[in-house]
Amino acid sequence: MSKVRTRFAPSPTGPLHMGGVRTALYCYLFAKKHGGDFLLRIEDTDQTRYVEGAEDYILESLKWCGIIPNEGFGIGGDFGPYRQSDRKEIYRKYADQLIESGHAYYAFDTSEELEQMRERLVKEGAADRQYNAISRLTMKNSLTLSADEVQEHLAKGLPYVIRLKVPGKEEIHFDDLIRGSIVVQSSSLDDKVLFKSDGMPTYHLANVVDDHLMKITHVIRGEEWLPSAPTHILLYRFLGWEESRPEFAHLPLILKPDGNGKLSKRDGDRLGFPVFPLNWTDPETGNVSSGYREQGYFKGAFLNMLALLGWNPGDNQELFSLDELVEAFSFEKVNKAGAKFDPNKTKWFQEQYFRNTPNSELAELLLPLLKEEGIEQKHDYVDQVCGIMKERSTFVKDMLVGGIYLFKAPTEFDETTLRKKWKDETPAIMEELKATLNDVKEFKSQMIEDAFKAFIEVRGLGFGAVLPNFRLLVTGQGMGPSMFDICALLGKEEVLRRMDSGLEKFANA
Ligand code: GLU
Numbered sequence: 001m002s003k004v005r006t007r008f009a010p011s012p013t014g015p016l017h018m019g020g021v022r023t024a025l026y027c028y029l030f031a032k033k034h035g036g037d038f039l040l041r042i043e044d045t046d047q048t049r050y051v052e053g054a055e056d057y058i059l060e061s062l063k064w065c066g067i068i069p070n071e072g073f074g075i076g077g078d079f080g081p082y083r084q085s086d087r088k089e090i091y092r093k094y095a096d097q098l099i100e101s102g103h104a105y106y107a108f109d110t111s112e113e114l115e116q117m118r119e120r121l122v123k124e125g126a127a128d129r130q131y132n133a134i135s136r137l138t139m140k141n142s143l144t145l146s147a148d149e150v151q152e153h154l155a156k157g158l159p160y161v162i163r164l165k166v167p168g169k170e171e172i173h174f175d176d177l178i179r180g181s182i183v184v185q186s187s188s189l190d191d192k193v194l195f196k197s198d199g200m201p202t203y204h205l206a207n208v209v210d211d212h213l214m215k216i217t218h219v220i221r222g223e224e225w226l227p228s229a230p231t232h233i234l235l236y237r238f239l240g241w242e243e244s245r246p247e248f249a250h251l252p253l254i255l256k257p258d259g260n261g262k263l264s265k266r267d268g269d270r271l272g273f274p275v276f277p278l279n280w281t282d283p284e285t286g287n288v289s290s291g292y293r294e295q296g297y298f299k300g301a302f303l304n305m306l307a308l309l310g311w312n313p314g315d316n317q318e319l320f321s322l323d324e325l326v327e328a329f330s331f332e333k334v335n336k337a338g339a340k341f342d343p344n345k346t347k348w349f350q351e352q353y354f355r356n357t358p359n360s361e362l363a364e365l366l367l368p369l370l371k372e373e374g375i376e377q378k379h380d381y382v383d384q385v386c387g388i389m390k391e392r393s394t395f396v397k398d399m400l401v402g403g404i405y406l407f408k409a410p411t412e413f414d415e416t417t418l419r420k421k422w423k424d425e426t427p428a429i430m431e432e433l434k435a436t437l438n439d440v441k442e443f444k445s446q447m448i449e450d451a452f453k454a455f456i457e458v459r460g461l462g463f464g465a466v467l468p469n470f471r472l473l474v475t476g477q478g479m480g481p482s483m484f485d486i487c488a489l490l491g492k493e494e495v496l497r498r499m500d501s502g503l504e505k506f507a508n509a
Contacts, residue, residue, distance in 0.1 A: 002215070002217060003035070003036050003037065003217070004030070004031055004034040004035070004036025004037070004217050004218060005031065005036055005037045005038075005039065005214070005215050005216050005217050005218075006027040006028075006030055006031040006036065006037070006038050006039065006216065006217070006218050006219075006220055007027065007038070007039040007040070007041050007072070007211070007214065007216050007219075008020075008023060008024040008027045008028075008038070008039070008040050008041070008062075008069070009040075009041045009042075009043045009207065009210075009221070010024075010042065010043065010058050011042075011043045011044060011046065011049065011203075012042055012044050012050055012051060012054035012055045012058065013046075013049040013050070013051055013054060014051050014054055014280075015054065015057050015276045015278075015280035015289065016054075016057060016058050016061050016276065016277060017265075017275055017276065018254070018263075018274075018275055018276065018277060018292075018306060019222060019253075019254045019263070020222075021061060021062075021065060021067075021277050021302075021303075021306060022251070022254065022306040022307075022309060022310070023220065023221055023222055023251060024040075024062060024065075024067050025065070025067055025303060025306055025307060025325075026220055026249075026251060026311070026329070026334075027218075027220045028067040028069075029307070029325050029326050029329040030218060030220060030249075030329060030331070032326040033326050033327070033329055033330075036217070037070050037071055038067075038069050038070060038071075039069055039070075039071045039072040039077070039079075039082070039214060039216070040058075040059075040062065040069040040071075040072030040073050040074065040075065040082065041072055041073060041082050041083070041084070041210060041214070042055055042058070042073045042082065042083040042084065042085075043084050043203060043206065043207065044083060044084055044085050045084050045085070045200050045201055045202060045203055045206050046202075046203070047085070047200065051283065052283045053281075053283055055073070055074075055083075057278065057280060059073075059074045060278060061277040061278055064277060064278060064293055064299055065277065065299050065302065065303055066299060066303070066322060067303075067322075079213065079214040079215070084201075084206045084210065085200075087206070087210070088199060088200065090209065090213070091195065091200075091201035091205055091206055091209055092195070092199070092201075094205065094209050094239060095162045095194055095195040095201065095205060097239065098162070098164070098194065098235075098238055098239065099142075099162065101238065102165065103164065103165050103234075103238035104162050104163060104164055104165055104194055104238075105136075105141050105142040105143050105162070105163055105165055106141060106142040106150060106153075106154070106160045106161075106162060106163075107131075107136075107139065107140065107141040107142075107160060107161050107162070107163050107191075107193075108140045108141060108145075108153050108158055108159070108160045109139050109140050109141070110159075113139070113140065114131070117131070117135060117138070117139060121135065128187070128188070128190075130190035130191075131163065131190050131191045132166060132168075132187070132189070132190050132191055133166065133167070133168030133169075133186075133187070133191075134168070136163075136165075136191055141163070143165075159197045160197050161193045161194075161195065161196050161197060162193070162194050162195035163191040163192065163193055163194065164191055164192045164194050164204070164231065164234065164235065164238075165191060166186050166189045166190070166191050166192075166231075166234065167186045167234075168186065168187060169185075169186065169187055170185075170186040171183055171184070171185060171186070172184045172185075172186055172189075172230045172233055172234065174229065174230070174233050174248065175247070175248075176226075176229075176248050176249060176250055177218075177247055177248065177249035177331040178249050178250060178251065178252075178331055178334045178336060179226075179250060179336055182226075182229075184230040186230070186234075189230055189231060189234075192204050192231050194235075203228075204228065204231055204232065204235065205235070207232065208232050208235040208236060208239070208241075209239075211246055212236070212239070212241050212244070215244075216246045217246050217247065218246055218247050218248075218249060219246045219247070219248050219249070220249045220251065221249075221250060221251065222250065222251050222253065223250045223251060223252055223253050223338075224253070225250060226250045229248055229250070233245070249331050249334070251310060251334065252310045252334070252335050252336060252337060252338050252339050253338040253339070254309055254310070254338070254339055254341050255338040255339060255340045255341065256340070256341065257271065257340060257341055257342060257343060258340075259338070259340045262338075263275060263341050265289060268289075268290075269289075271343065272343075273343040273346070274289070274290045274291050274292050274295055275289075276289055276290070276291045276292070277291050277292050277293060277302065278291035278292070278293045278294065279291040279293070279294045295395070296350075296394075296395030296396055296397055297346075297350050297395075298350060298353045298354065298357070300321065300322070300353050301346075301349040301350040301352070301353040301354075302346075302349075302350075303322060303325075304318075304319060304320055304325075304349050304353070305345065305346045305349045307320060307325050307329075309339040309341065310334055310335055310338075310339040311329065311333055311334045311335070312333050312335070313328045313333065314333055318349075318352075319349075319352055319353075319356075347394055350394055350395070351394050354390060354393060354394060354395070355390055355391060357390075359383045359384070359386040359387045359390070360379075360383050360386075362386040362390060362396065362399070363379055363382040363383045363385075363386050365396045366382055366385070366386060366396050366399055366400065367379065367382055369396060369397060369400050370382070370400065370407065373400070373407075375407045375408070377407060381489075384489055385399065385403055385406045385407075385489065386399060388403070388406070388481045388482070388485050388486065388489065389402060389403040389406075389481065391481070392480075392481060402480070403480075405474070405475040405476055405477065405486075406486065406489060406490070409494075409497075409498050409501070410474075410475055410476025410477075410498070410502075411476070412476055413472055413476045413502070413505075414472060414476060414477050414478035416478055417468050417469070417471075417472045417477075417478040418472065418506075421464075421465070421468045421469050421472070422469055422472070422506065423465075426469050427503055427506070427507065429459075429461065429465070429466060429469075430469060430470065430473065430499060430503055431503070432455070432459075433452075433455060433466065433470060433499075434496055434499050434500075436451055436452075436454075436455045437451065437452075437487070437492065437495060437496065438492070438496060439451070440492070443487070443488060443491060443492040444488050445482065445484040445485050445487070445488040446484070448484045448487050448488060449484040452466075452467075452470075452483075452484065467483060470483060470499075471483050472502070473498055473499045473502035473503065474486065474487065474490070474495055474498045474499065474502075
């Protein structure tokens, strides 16, 4: 078998949707698994849909995710250029070849004439209202006009397109690596435009020509392209490339959380989750759509979530590194049915990755956020903060927001705790607790805990009468990680100081 070569072929029509990232990921996994190449090709034949900044966005998204093509747009390689508008000169010859072999034809119909055709077919109640083997005979094209007329039209420079001559009655068979064997009646296909008079090929021609010239062995793409596959099958045959035709794998759609239809940007806006890998600023409106990266997701979590959206490893394993995914991936385990996107599960992945990240790495990420807040702290201290906070956080910023008292004495105090727990006798108890803590020689978590427990036992007090108020004085909060860990980290002096100032504050309140 020839070397596996897959390609991700996005159109630069806007930001890359997470479904696009999943396609790129599967292309990458399959290529790596088989020791092959993964390419990036930009499909920009429809220049009217070109969006400024989209190509850079695609490159940056793949870079952030770590699914790096080893060949392609922005990278280089032996099969370039890798942007279709830069390959413009290549396609015409194949369109001409198809005309010569009788598999394509010139069509001169104006848009009004095409509209009239549609209206007429509607009136006649025709089942198919497309440009096809039947309707083409009533239109203005090189199959109905004489050779002289065609030459005349061309010489005059009348606008034309080149259309594929789809056989009237034929069964088109092909295998899909995910969907199995597929049969389509050619009568259901229309005579797709392959080439436009502006000198640009359409998606169909450019896609097939490029996949052939770039020696692509596996075309892996979203299910929305399945209806185009029979047209592509015909093109491979008509161009004489059937022997080396790539295999197809059409990936299941990513569905809305309730399963009703394809996941769209609007669902994200409505339900409050990103559908894009990175923030995207619309060049026309200036509106910003949020991305997973900027929300604080780790790329590993994002990729792991995407990998399992439509693929399963066949057992219960859920956490996979990129290398493990390469190892485990296969098309047999890609589902045919659409995959429901689950924002909570996405968060769950992030939490797993977060907790599995060493404290020192989390500290590296937290330090710049602290700096922005004007907080200077030693790496070692921040390491320990991460150790205490990571179990209760999903993102790096949560450690700052949730654990701010580990960096600054509280200035605000949880109202509910104050109302429910702070009693007349509390100040006296806290004064005594202070004295007890002051006597703790080695101010470590376990010693503080022992002293605290002995303290409440001797006085016949419950945890609930002492701990919440103690926490309130030291952290300002009603809940949080172990108070003993917090105290050990803050140190005796700071804990006692905070107790003093809190007591003073409440006494004067
Ligand atoms: N250019 C198509 C897209 O934007 C790619 C289809 C394919 O991979 O063949 O999704």
